[in-house]
Amino acid sequence: MEKSIMTILSENTEKFDPKEVKDRTDLRDVVGERWGTGKRRGRAVIYKSPWRSTERTASFAVYANGYQDFGAGGEQGDVYDWLQKEYGWTFPEALAYVARRLGNNPSLVVRPSPHEKTAAHEPPSSTWQAIMAVEAKRAAEYLWSDAPDARQALNYLRQRRGLSDETIRRWELGYNPSWRKSIYYFPEEEKGAWIPPGITIPWRIAGALWAIRVRCRMGDLADWLKIPPDQDRDGNVIDKYLHVKGSKQAGALFNGDGLTDGRDVLFTEGEFDAMLAQQILGDRLIAVTLGPASNQLSVRWLDRLKSAGQVFTLLDSDPAGQEATRHFLKALNCQPVMLPAGKDITDFVVVHQGDLIALIYQAWWLDGVPDTVRSALLTYFPPTVAPLIELVNRSLILGLLNPNLFTIKDLEQAILQQGHQIAPSTLGRLAPLLDGVFFSKLETLPDAEKLPSSFEKKSGKGRKPDLYMMLPVTTIKTQILAWAAPRIYEKHHPTDKNAVLARPLAAILQDMGIDAAAAPATAEELHQAQMDAYRAQGNKEELAQKRARLEYKRLQHDLEQVNSTPLPDGWLLNTAPLYRAAFLRAMVEADPDRPWRRRELQALLGIANGSIKAVVDLAGLKPDPQSDRLLITSVSQLPKEVKEYAYEVMGYPLLIESLRPDGQLKRTLYDQDTARQFIAGELDQQADVHIVFQLANKFLMVRSTPPPVQALSYRQASYKERINTVYTRRKKAKSAEPAFYGPRFNPTWIYGQLKLAIVLDKNGQYEWNGNNVVDCTTGEIHGSPTALKLLELVLGRPVESRDTTELND
Incomplete structure (x- = not known):
């Protein structure tokens, strides 16, 4: 039978000195754990005393060695006095608490007073909370220590659970390395309160400590720590989760104090899922959990949830999680969310790289497609993809499309409901191209009751339509980069004017049909064979590689940006020209004073x-030319002066203006070769000479309405009606890149690079004659050679290709 505090004190008074314990304790820390952070004033921390309900100004001063209550006539006391008054403890209990807090006398216990028992729907007694707060703090401090097992536990939270350091500290997570006996004692059961080894999870709600749950060292946590699973006294593996005796989690709701009227709520199965969801979703909603699926929702929380916004449930896919979902559906008007992959939120996000925001709110970008993504889609994808993705994202936000199960017909109808239209033939053509990029074709059919109604309608070819699901944003960003990488490489290694012979990549050879295993070695062999050609072009290739890497990294950074400029209301987005016009109009409306360089556009x-x-005309804009003037007084440093000023104003010299004393004004275009002579002559005539710099244009809005494009049905509009629209009369916008899209290299570019390698070859074995290659040593003519044949000529050996068709010019 465990001895009481009185017995231990009477038997062991010589083991510790109350004065020594008090001298080693900073009362400011003790009070701070209970009353929170006060106002620092010199050596004191000032509080409004909770002991008086009428306290209006802070008058309770806490020092390291005591307190003084100026609101109560200057009453003074030490740490023992404060603990006895705050918790209603006896002196021995206060002494035991302080001693335990310092890590002394582990055999000491504190018995709760009979009047401290609380109801099931209330938090534990103040004594239990005070003692367990110390234990939770001790575990948190150990987690952030340099102990090897603590570092492993911290990495488990970071890497396996996906939690940031800020989240870990916010929820006061800790690590207890072994079974630890607290000083709290239950006299009716003659038992103490033990802290199991594992990750400690305090449940704090509105300042009260309701429970401490522990993720025990078994399963993946034990594997991560590289230890055998902990066992109970009977040799059985310990449960996955245990709670410290005295916890009141059955009446609590983890993170429940964040509930506010009108705010969306997400119910998760466990604390780790709730913390990760809150970390990702931020202010969008409050993530809560009851803990084990067996816990029931109390009336207290049910009433508060009824005034919340939309309540989502995303519980585990096991039977307990499904039963909890049914319980919530009965109690609240919940919207269940099903995981497309993984067994819980953590598994979905960390292992499967799922997009939780898109899953909950069923949209890729809740605030609209980011501007940087719009630009990437317009640059690296077929023209209609950008408006399509914009309208699909809107469909998801408006709830017009089920992201987990839809057909192309569903997509068409969702776009029509928004007042836009993309031709069904265009959607059908883009669907296979974008499969695996923005959405994924389902290979197996779901249950019959989950099938959309459009699935019953056969396509024109007499077969059932394909079913798709949306892919997460993380996958989309990865795929955008994969599509952009070859185009960026090709852009900085042109094959026409200013041609640059590129260093061969294994990916290029694979796109030619070379086996993946042989491609790296073949690429290196080709690189060595082209060394003379590299020398012939100087450092062009090195600079091109550097520029390509910088552009790719810039795109990586841009895709992480989330700013989305709202597109103008009422503008149709059916085609790429209309979409570009709406996008430009939106950017100008958002910042009318911004100048735009042509390269930026x-x-x-x-x-x-x-x-x-x-595009500017279609957007209802007109350029507002901007210029700046530089006064020239001498021609001695003219080129340097012009260059520096051009860099400063981000413009270029356009005109030279000269105003002579007789009022004669002369203007001439700026020409670097003749400018010095002209300006010197004008200065000799005592003229005021300025160089006019052309700056980036601003834009003026000349039309307040959308472009007059008819929203015509593709089936009903006649040819005459179509050619009368603005869109069909205008020239189509030319793409900045060749009309080749996808994560592969352009076959035309590959052919041009191999052709360039032969042209730059200093050995002169081959030369071009029209479309033929002539071997100068043998006179053999290779008529219209394929890319594979050119590769063989450069390497001087036969090359095997897995493809039956070869790349041609």
Whole structure:
């Protein structure tokens, strides 16, 4: 039978000195754990005393060695006095608490007073809370220590559970390395309160400590720590979760104090899922859990949930999780969310890289497609993809499309409901191309009751339509990068004017049909064979590689941006020209004073320089030319002065203006070769000479309405009606890149690179004659050679290809 505190004190008074214990205790820390953070004033921390309900100003001063209550006539006391008054303890109990807090006298116990027993729907007694707060703090401090097992436990939370350091600290997670006996004692059961080894999870609600749950060292946690699973006294593996005796989690709701009127709520199965969901979803909603699926929702929380916004349930896919879902559906008007992969939220996010925001709210980007994503889609994908993805994202936000199960017909109808239209033939053509990029075709059919109604309608070919599901944003970003990488590499290694021979990549050879296992070695062999050609072009290839890497990294960074400029209301987004016009209009409306360089417009809209005017006109804008003037007083440093000023104003010299004393004004275009002579002559005439710099244009809005494009049905509109629309009369915007899309290299570019390798070869064994290659040593003519044949000529040996068709020019 465990001895009481009185017995131990009477038998062991010589083992510790109350004064020594008090001197080693900082009362500011003890009070802070109970009353929170006060106002620091010199050596004191000032509080509004909770002991007086009428306290209006902070008058309770806490020092390291005592307190003084100026609101109560200057009453003073030490740590023991404060503990006895705050918790209603006896002196021995206060002494035992402080001693235990310092890590002394592990055999000491504190018995709760009979009046401290609380109802099931109330938090534990203040004594239990005070003692367990110390234990939770001790575990948290150990977790962040340099102990090897603590570092492993911290990495488990970071890597396996996906929690950030901020989240771990916010929820006061800790690690207890072994069974630890607290000083709390249950006299009716003659038992103490033990802290199991594992990760400690305090349940704090509205400042009260309701429970401490422990994720025990078994399963994946034991594997991570590289230890055998902990066992109970009978040699059985310990349960996955245990709670510290005295916890009141049955009446609690983890993170429940975040519930507010109108705020969305997400119910999860466990604390780790709730913490990870809150970390990802932020202010969008509050993530809560009852803990084990067997726990029931109390009336207290049920009443608060009825005034919340939308209540989502995302519980485990096991039987207990499904039973909990049915319980919630009966109690609340919940919207269940099903996991497309993984057994719980953590598994879905960490292992399967799932997008939790898109899963909950059934949209890729809740605030709209980011501007940087719009630009990437316009640049690296077929023209209609950008407006399609914009309208699909809107469909998901509006709940017009089920992201987990839909047909192309469903997609078409969702777009029509928004007042837009994309031709069914276009959707059908894009679907296979975008499979695995934005959505995924389902290979197996779900249960019959889950099938959409559109599935029953056969396609024109007499077969059932394909079923698709949306892919998460993380996958989409990865695929955008995969589509962009070859185009970026090709852009910085052109094959026409300013041609640059590129270093061969294994991916290029694989796209030619070379086996993946042989491609790296073949790429290196080709690189060595082209060394003379590299020398012939100087450092062009090195600079091109550097520029390509920088552009790729910039795109990686841009895809993480989330800013989305709202597109103008009422503008149709049926086609790429209309979408580009709406996008440009939105950017100008958002910042009318911003100047736009032509290069910026090309990157924003994914078009060539020659197509900018057509898009500007369609957007209802006109350029507002901007210029700046530089006064020239001497020609001694003219080139340097012009270059520095051009860099400063981000413009280029356009005109030279000269105003002579007699009022004669002369203008001439700026020409670097003749500018010095012209300006020197004008200065000799005592003229005021300025160089006018052309700056980036701003834009003025000349039309307040959308472009006059008829929203025509593709089936009903006649040819005459179609050619009368603005869209069909205008020239189509030219793409900034060749019309080749996908994660593969353009066969035309590959052919051009191999052709360039032969042209730059200093040995002169081969030369081009029209479309033929002539072997200068033998006179053999290779008529219209394929890319594979050119590769063989450069390497000087036969090359095997897995493809039956070869790349041609």
